[in-house]
Amino acid sequence: MRAGDIAIGGDEFVVMAGPCAVESERQVLDTAVSVAKAGAQILRGGAYKPRSSPYSFQGLGVEGLKILSKARELTGLLVITEVMSETDVDVVADYADIMQVGARSMENFALLERLGTCGRPVLLKRGMTATLEDLLRSAQFIVAYGNPDVILCERGIRTFETATRNTFDVAAVPVLKTVSHLPVIVDPSHAAGVRSLVPVLARAAVVVGADGLLVEVHPQPEKAVSDGEQSLTLAQFDSMMVDLDPYLDLRKVAGMAFAAAGGND
Ligand code: PEP
Ligand code: MN
Numbered sequence: 001m002r003a004g005d006i007a008i009g010g011d012e013f014v015v016m017a018g019p020c021a022v023e024s025e026r027q028v029l030d031t032a033v034s035v036a037k038a039g040a041q042i043l044r045g046g047a048y049k050p051r052s053s054p055y056s057f058q059g060l061g062v063e064g065l066k067i068l069s070k071a072r073e074l075t076g077l078l079v080i081t082e083v084m085s086e087t088d089v090d091v092v093a094d095y096a097d098i099m100q101v102g103a104r105s106m107e108n109f110a111l112l113e114r115l116g117t118c119g120r121p122v123l124l125k126r127g128m129t130a131t132l133e134d135l136l137r138s139a140q141f142i143v144a145y146g147n148p149d150v151i152l153c154e155r156g157i158r159t160f161e162t163a164t165r166n167t168f169d170v171a172a173v174p175v176l177k178t179v180s181h182l183p184v185i186v187d188p189s190h191a192a193g194v195r196s197l198v199p200v201l202a203r204a205a206v207v208v209g210a211d212g213l214l215v216e217v218h219p220q221p222e223k224a225v226s227d228g229e230q231s232l233t234l235a236q237f238d239s240m241m242v243d244l245d246p247y248l249d250l251r252k253v254a255g256m257a258f259a260a261a262g263g264n265d
Contacts, residue, residue, distance in 0.1 A: 001149045001183065003097050003121045004078045006041050008151060009183030013248050014212030016042035016080050016098075016185070017237060020227035021049050021057060022064035030219045032071035034234040038241045042098065043068065043077040044214060048084045049226060050104045057225040065095035072097075080123060080214075086114035093118045103127050103155055103190070106138050116145020123151040123185060123214070128158045128166065132175055139182060151183045152176055153214060156191030165193020165230065168201050173208040184209075189216040189230045198232055199240040206247040215240075 001008050008014050017040040018031050032043050047064025049057065060067070068079045078097035083089055084105060092099060099122045105111055106127035115122050122142055126135045139150045154173060156166025168191035176184045188201035202213055218224045218231035232240060 001121055001151070003042070003149075006078060008121070008185075009211045011252070013206065013210075013251060014042065014185070015040040015215065015241070016044045016212065017215045017217045018044035019046075019218045019224065020189075020216050020231060021046045021225055022060050022067050022081075023057075023225055025067050025070065027219055028067045028071050029074060031217055031234065032075045032077055034219075035217055035237060036075040036077050038234075038238045040237075040241075041077065042080050043071055043075070044080050044100075044216070046082045046100075046226075048082055048088060048092070050082070050084055050102050051226070062091060065092065069095045083111070083115075084108075086110045089114045089118050093120050096120060098123055098151070101125060101138075103130075106130055106135065109141060112138055112141040113145050115142050116147045118147065121149035121151060122147060123153050125153045125155050125187070126157065126172070128156075130157070132172055132179075136176075136180060139180070151185055151211075152180070153185045153187055154191075154210075155187035155214075164191065164197065166191050168192070168204070170204055170208055173205065173210050177209050183211040185212045185214050186210045187214040189214070189227065189232075193230050195221065195230055195232050195236065198230065199236075199243060202240060203244060203247055206244060206251055 017035040022045040049059035072079050080098040081096045082100040083092040099120050101124045103125045142150050156168050159167040186205035188198045216231040217237045221228040221231040
C-alpha cells in the first residue's frame with residue numbers, strides 16, 4: 001500500500017521513528033532532522049496519548065499535530081500519529097499521513113468504523129491481550145467500513161514474563177504474513193520497555209520478515225514525559241540503523257525466503 005510516495009509492504013523496509021509524545025517544537029524538529037538523516041522515512045509522535053493514569057501528561061492535541069506537520073515540511077518525512085477517539089478522526093487526518101490505533105484502542109469499534117472512511121492508511125496495533133485472530137478481526141472492521149489500507153503492528157503482548165515490558169511475539173510476524181496480505185510492522189520499543197533491547201529486537205524483526213519498524217527516539221530520553229526508558233537517543237538510533245544494514249541487504253537478497261518462513265507445510 002502507499003502512504004504519500006512511500007510503498008509499505010513491498011520491497012522497501014520502512015522505518016518510522018520519533019518520540020513517544022510530542023512535547024515541544026524543538027524536541028520534534030531535532031528528532032525529525034536526525035532520524036531522517038539516519039534513514040527513517042516516517043516520523044512518529046503522539047499528540048493524543050493514551051495514559052494509564054489521569055495525572056500523567058495527556059498530549060498537546062492539535063498543537064502537537066501542528067508541530068508534526070512543521071517537521072514534515074522541514075524534512076519531507078511523512079507523519080504517523082495516534083488517534084484515540086472517533087471524534088478526533090477528522091482533525092488527525094488533516095495533519096497525519098498515517099493514523100495510528102494504539103494497543104488500548106484495538107477494540108474501540110466506533111473508532112475502527114470511523115477509520116473506514118478517514119481517507120488515510122491506518123496502522124493498527126495489537127492489543128496487549130489480543131490474539132492474532134482478534135487483531136485480524138479488528139483490521140477487517142476498518143476494511144469492511146471502506147478502508148483497505150491497514151498496516152498491522154506487533155508491539156509485544158502481556159505474559160507472565162516481567163524481564164521485558166511486554167513479550168515480543170516474534171512468530172506473529174510470519175504468521176500474519178502468511179494468513180494476511182497486509183503489511184506487518186514491529187514496534188520493538190513497547191515490546192522491550194528498555195532501550196538496550198530495542199536494537200536486537202529490531203534485528204529480529206528484519207530477519208523474520210517484517211515490513212518495517214516503529215521506534216521511539218528522543219533527543220534527551222531522561223527528560224521524556226513518557227516512555228523515556230525505552231527511547232533511543234539520536235546517536236543510538238543512528239547506530240541501530242547502521243547495524244541493521246547488513247540484515248537489510250540480506251533481506252533484499254533473501255526477502256522472499258524470509259517472508260516464506262511462515263508457510264504451512
Ligand atoms: C505508543 O506508540 O506510544 C503507544 C502508546 O503504544 P501502544 O499503543 O502500543 O501501547
Ligand atoms: Mn510510547
